[in-house]
Amino acid sequence: MGVGQEPVTGAVRGSLRTSDVARASGWSVQQVRDLEALGVLPPARRSANGYRAFGDEHVLALRAYRGLAAAVGPVVARRVLRDARSSPLDEATALVSALHVTLARERDEALAARRALLAIRAEGAATGSGDATPRSVQDDGAVLTITELAAALGVRASTLRFWEREGLVAPERVATRSGAVSARRYPPPAVREARVVAALRSAGYRVPDVRRTVEALRRLDVADPLAALDARLDAIAARTLALLRAGDDIARLLTGKAVVRSPPAA
Numbered sequence: 001m002g003v004g005q006e007p008v009t010g011a012v013r014g015s016l017r018t019s020d021v022a023r024a025s026g027w028s029v030q031q032v033r034d035l036e037a038l039g040v041l042p043p044a045r046r047s048a049n050g051y052r053a054f055g056d057e058h059v060l061a062l063r064a065y066r067g068l069a070a071a072v073g074p075v076v077a078r079r080v081l082r083d084a085r086s087s088p089l090d091e092a093t094a095l096v097s098a099l100h101v102t103l104a105r106e107r108d109e110a111l112a113a114r115r116a117l118l119a120i121r122a123e124g125a126a127t128g129s130g131d132a133t134p135r136s137v138q139d140d141g142a143v144l145t146i147t148e149l150a151a152a153l154g155v156r157a158s159t160l161r162f163w164e165r166e167g168l169v170a171p172e173r174v175a176t177r178s179g180a181v182s183a184r185r186y187p188p189p190a191v192r193e194a195r196v197v198a199a200l201r202s203a204g205y206r207v208p209d210v211r212r213t214v215e216a217l218r219r220l221d222v223a224d225p226l227a228a229l230d231a232r233l234d235a236i237a238a239r240t241l242a243l244l245r246a247g248d249d250i251a252r253l254l255t256g257k258a259v260v261r262s263p264p265a266a
Contacts, residue, residue: 016054018044025062032062039082040065060249067246071239072099084254092254099243105212107236112213114229116199121226144186146171152191153198160184160194166207168197168214193217 022029035041036052041061044052061081068077080099084092150157163169164184171190173182186194193214200210220228 021054024059064246064249067242071243109212109216110232116196119199146184149186169194
């Protein structure tokens, strides 16, 4: 049974059994017990015979947790609900607001990476090659030296070394014939990262923003990063909706208005 399908409006606080709360919130009886033990729920009152006695605030907490877990993951959702319950109202609302900020930042990073990839693709289309890099240094298995990559991108070798120090590119190191110094080599994934960095920097992005974008691309680790970024943007939108849906329950929990209402008719 889905969330909100078993309203308990008008129930007396502390009069609900574990099975009542499970039906009203969409969780199983065992999950209700586990979430109480994890601190997602306020401790249930115990009746004279030892059974748990829940109230509307427990149903709201479980519904809020479902939305939060879908938006930011169960670990963060548990922490936020526990901390919000024991914090002053201004601090509690700030905890929830920070979740929206986190999702917005993730979206910004994905959009920046997407714009960089599209810029590279557009440059390639303009040259008729389908790629912005000369064919001799495209992502076809070629491994470039720092001099070759710098020439291909139109930057100095010192710029590539700076990007490496900042964590924006990650070349391989190979020993020279003398064995005394390791030379930089850029395999196709590192070439692609360097091109993304070059596109973002030329568009005016600051180094910390570029770093977050590159790290987001590294986490994708797929053959078609553009399609993966589109899927990530869709996922972020779904997570944001889950957070928004949880907002009403969270607001009632924080203000003490723990009255469970039926969802509006479709």
